[in-house]
Amino acid sequence: MSHLPAPSSDRSDAPTATLARPLRQLALQAAAVLAVLSLAWPYYGVRGEELPWPQTAFAIGAVALLLATLSHQPWWWRILHAVFAPLAWGVALLQIDPGWFLLASMLLLLVYRGALSGQIPLYFSSRETVHALAALTHGYHDLRFLDLGAGIGSIVQPLAAARPDASFTGVENAPATWLAGRVRTLATANCSWRWGDLWRTDLAAYNVVYAFLSPTPMAALWEKVGREMRPGSLFISNSFAVPGVAATQEIDVDDCRHTRLYCYRV
Numbered sequence: 001m002s003h004l005p006a007p008s009s010d011r012s013d014a015p016t017a018t019l020a021r022p023l024r025q026l027a028l029q030a031a032a033v034l035a036v037l038s039l040a041w042p043y044y045g046v047r048g049e050e051l052p053w054p055q056t057a058f059a060i061g062a063v064a065l066l067l068a069t070l071s072h073q074p075w076w077w078r079i080l081h082a083v084f085a086p087l088a089w090g091v092a093l094l095q096i097d098p099g100w101f102l103l104a105s106m107l108l109l110l111v112y113r114g115a116l117s118g119q120i121p122l123y124f125s126s127r128e129t130v131h132a133l134a135a136l137t138h139g140y141h142d143l144r145f146l147d148l149g150a151g152i153g154s155i156v157q158p159l160a161a162a163r164p165d166a167s168f169t170g171v172e173n174a175p176a177t178w179l180a181g182r183v184r185t186l187a188t189a190n191c192s193w194r195w196g197d198l199w200r201t202d203l204a205a206y207n208v209v210y211a212f213l214s215p216t217p218m219a220a221l222w223e224k225v226g227r228e229m230r231p232g233s234l235f236i237s238n239s240f241a242v243p244g245v246a247a248t249q250e251i252d253v254d255d256c257r258h259t260r261l262y263c264y265r266v
């Protein structure tokens, strides 16, 4: 619909870009397990001794750390790889019923579905950000505001309550957060709370689109903005700039997170 500068393909500014490759991390850990077990099992088997699990777990951690270092993983991934097997062994000692782990992962999925499916975790915009957005959109007389990945409605609910003349929409796809947002926005007539995928949400009907996601989807989201948003409308990204595209305006919010809003006039 409109023509926007193309984002550069350089994603090195994205601190969590490697999260887009969770399978690579899984493969790395599996390689460490295989390497250690393929040596340790025959060795102890031939000697007729039982595998010493604590030492084996620490050896797997050491090999995983080595592989992570050799393949230039970020420092925090190296730590995760080093401690994963020893921690797994430690937790196994607690002899917790596996059903609890299943339950815990199902509950986590209800809240953090976006982290698993699109490297977009859950965290909330601050109250100060709500105030900054209210000030930014103050001059809009026909405000149609969309929050892509709306969490529990931390943005759209207070904005809708403060601007009864405008319309607000939140789209969320994690079941538990969607439900919390649904309850929260029930009494706010000018706030439409939708269950849905942000990638399947048409942006053409909105003149302000807000997103607080992660570095991972920003380039693709920018393409979607360019395809669907109307000229003159505003795209705002909390904290994550579109790679390789200069923002029209940057707003530093005075909150403890030092939020920066990147605003792009389409």
Ligand SMILES: C[S@@+](CC[C@H](N)C(=O)[O-])C[C@H]1O[C@@H](n2cnc3c(N)ncnc32)[C@H](O)[C@@H]1O
Residues within 6 Å of the ligand: 111, 112, 113, 114, 115, 118, 120, 121, 122, 123, 124, 125, 147, 148, 149, 150, 151, 152, 153, 154, 155, 171, 172, 173, 174, 177, 196, 197, 198, 199, 211, 212, 213
């Ligand atoms: C960082 S939170 C931001 C929440 C809210 N917008 C705010 O500013 O407080 C990102 C949200 O996007 C949601 N999300 C992730 N992927 C999504 C998708 N494909 N479609 C819709 N929502 C998604 C997550 O579940 C999460 O609630």
